Amino acid sequence: MVSRVIPVEPFDLVIFGGTGDLARRKILPGLFRRFRAGQMTPDSRIIGAARAPLDADAYREMIRQGIEEFGGPESKDSESLAAFLDRLDYVSVDATVEEGWPRLAALMRDGVVRAFYFSVAPSLFGPLAEKLHEHAIADVDSRIVVEKPFGRDLESARALNRTLAEYFREEQIYRIDHYLGKETVQNLMAVRFGNLLFEPLWNNHYVDHIQITVAETVGVEGRGGYYDKSGAMRDMVQNHLMQLLCLIAMEPPSRFEAGAVRDEKLKVIRALQPVPVHHIVRGQYDAGDGHPSYREEAGNPRSFTESFIAIRAEIANWRWAGVPFYLRTGKKLKARHSEIAVVFKDLPHTIFEGDHARHRNILSIRLQPNEGIDLTVTIKEPGPGGMRLIDVPLDMTFSEALGQEGQDVPDAYERLIMDVIRGNQTLFMRGDEVEAAWAWTDPLIAGWEARNDVPKLYDPGSTGPDDALMLLHREGRRWREIKA
Numbered sequence: 512m513v514s515r516v517i518p519v520e521p522f523d524l525v526i527f528g529g530t531g532d533l534a535r536r537k538i539l540p541g542l543f544r545r546f547r548a549g550q551m552t553p554d555s556r557i558i559g560a561a562r563a564p565l566d567a568d569a570y571r572e573m574i575r576q577g578i579e580e581f582g583g584p585e586s587k588d589s590e591s592l593a594a595f596l597d598r599l600d601y602v603s604v605d606a607t608v609e610e611g612w613p614r615l616a617a618l619m620r621d622g623v624v625r626a627f628y629f630s631v632a633p634s635l636f637g638p639l640a641e642k643l644h645e646h647a648i649a650d651v652d653s654r655i656v657v658e659k660p661f662g663r664d665l666e667s668a669r670a671l672n673r674t675l676a677e678y679f680r681e682e683q684i685y686r687i688d689h690y691l692g693k694e695t696v697q698n699l700m701a702v703r704f705g706n707l708l709f710e711p712l713w714n715n716h717y718v719d720h721i722q723i724t725v726a727e728t729v730g731v732e733g734r735g736g737y738y739d740k741s742g743a744m745r746d747m748v749q750n751h752l753m754q755l756l757c758l759i760a761m762e763p764p765s766r767f768e769a770g771a772v773r774d775e776k777l778k779v780i781r782a783l784q785p786v787p788v789h790h791i792v793r794g795q796y797d798a799g800d801g802h803p804s805y806r807e808e809a810g811n812p813r814s815f816t817e818s819f820i821a822i823r824a825e826i827a828n829w830r831w832a833g834v835p836f837y838l839r840t841g842k843k844l845k846a847r848h849s850e851i852a853v854v855f856k857d858l859p860h861t862i863f864e865g866d867h868a869r870h871r872n873i874l875s876i877r878l879q880p881n882e883g884i885d886l887t888v889t890i891k892e893p894g895p896g897g898m899r900l901i902d903v904p905l906d907m908t909f910s911e912a913l914g915q916e917g918q919d920v921p922d923a924y925e926r927l928i929m930d931v932i933r934g935n936q937t938l939f940m941r942g943d944e945v946e947a948a949w950a951w952t953d954p955l956i957a958g959w960e961a962r963n964d965v966p967k968l969y970d971p972g973s974t975g976p977d978d979a980l981m982l983l984h985r986e987g988r989r990w991r992e993i994k995a
């Protein structure tokens with residue numbers, strides 16, 4: 512089965528921070544793949560905008576190298592790469608000075624979608640918005656895309672929302688969380704809301720608990736300075752893990768449409784209970800096996816910042832009362848592994864003699880590696896010898912059935928950028944959602960700061976501190992394995 516690619520409207524996409532790491536590694540290689548797939552019309556353009564005094568040719572060369580390094584096998588197609596690079600232009604601008612802006616204004620065309628990707632430090636969001644307005648570069652239908660982090664607490668997120676609102680309507684602002692652009696995350700919604708089978712079981716009568724794990728093997732590396740002021744809670748939980756939790760826990764929206772979906776997500780965040788101290792475990796990786804410790808990497812020998820966090824959260828509504836949501840994320844862990852697992856309750860009674868094993872249905876949504884969804888079901892072990900039961904995973908991504916094996920599924924960034932051009936905000940965070948998420952995390956952070964909480968050390972390559980295991984063990988549960 513061949514997937515249908517519908518070209519988007521012609522656009523002028525300006526990437527502020529167009530020479531930066533994110534632009535070279537993710538945004539432009541992603542756009543190149545959409546170009547190759549035929550989704551970008553030939554009259555669409557991408558304009559890099561950053562401080563470096565480059566001309567368009569030098570910029571194209573920089574991006575060619577970026578795509579060759581990060582763009583995957585498609586980048587070997589030098590003909591289409593050259594055609595893509597032809598769509599690129601470059602303007603040298605500084606968000607804080609006047610120079611360059613009139614040239615950018617002169618480049619913008621009428622009658623095409625105008626989108627502006629703010630791939631720069633958040634402190635520049637306000638000055639950029641102001642410049643776009645001052646020089647009449649953005650029109651009433653233009654879209655802006657803003658990267659994380661969106662604030663570092665409720666107060667700063669509110670200030671950022673207020674600043675952007677001075678120049679743009681909410682319908683023009685696309686706050687990106689690339690987890691929402693992942694194929695499997697969207698498939699989760701298709702599985703939940705496109706089948707009769709799951710929704711009747713999707714509640715505290717049938718679900719024992721839910722686990723959300725985002726495990727990384729990398730440490731903070733070159734980002735130590737930034738990360739040390741942030742930590743796992745701000746860097747991962749407040750945005751990515753909470754977004755995943757929303758999609759799992761939300762009520763069925765009336766339509767798959769931005770307003771309806773985001774209203775339901777907001778209700779989940781607002782229903783999250785405050786978390787008691789003993790339901791939070793913070794960790795920090797130690798040195799080991801030739802690896803430096805977090806403190807060494809962050810360059811802060813007295814750092815109390817967490818590189819790991821596990822939280823037992825609860826949602827106070829009729830659907831989820833009493834169902835724990837265990838969230839955990841950390842760096843320098845055993846494997847790179849992200850998964851949401853919906854663990855269903857035990858059977859009320861077993862009819863099979865001699866079967867003492869605990870058979871549970873588990874719906875597992877894997878984000879990385881090997882994106883996919885499977886459902887653990889219990890069946891009879893094939894062959895003679897009586898009724899022996901085994902648990903097997905039922906692959907629900909059906910890549911073979913759909914003939915998609917090896918097919919190029921758009922990655923999160925490319926899909927989301929195309930949604931910006933299409934004007935579809937469903938997979939982006941609304942301002943009130945981001946503020947509500949900070950309103951839940953702020954008191955937890957304030958609590959451990961007031962207690963001078965020292966994170967528990969854990970070995971690099973482990974599953975995090977032992978206390979995180981205890982969070983589940985003391986309730987008779989266990990974490991799912993972190994495996995590559």
Ligand code: NAD
Pocket residue numbers: 527528529530531532533534560561562563604605606607629630631632633635658659660
């Ligand atoms: P970077 O430091 O590699 O690049 C910064 C870019 O901003 C450069 O192009 C630079 O020229 C431009 N810039 C700096 N000051 C400017 C000014 N005054 N006026 C105009 N342009 C200016 O940063 P990055 O890693 O590409 O990250 C960009 C943004 O994306 C940040 O907000 C970051 O938090 C976020 N982000 C990055 C990643 C990543 O993997 N790199 C992931 C998620 C979010």
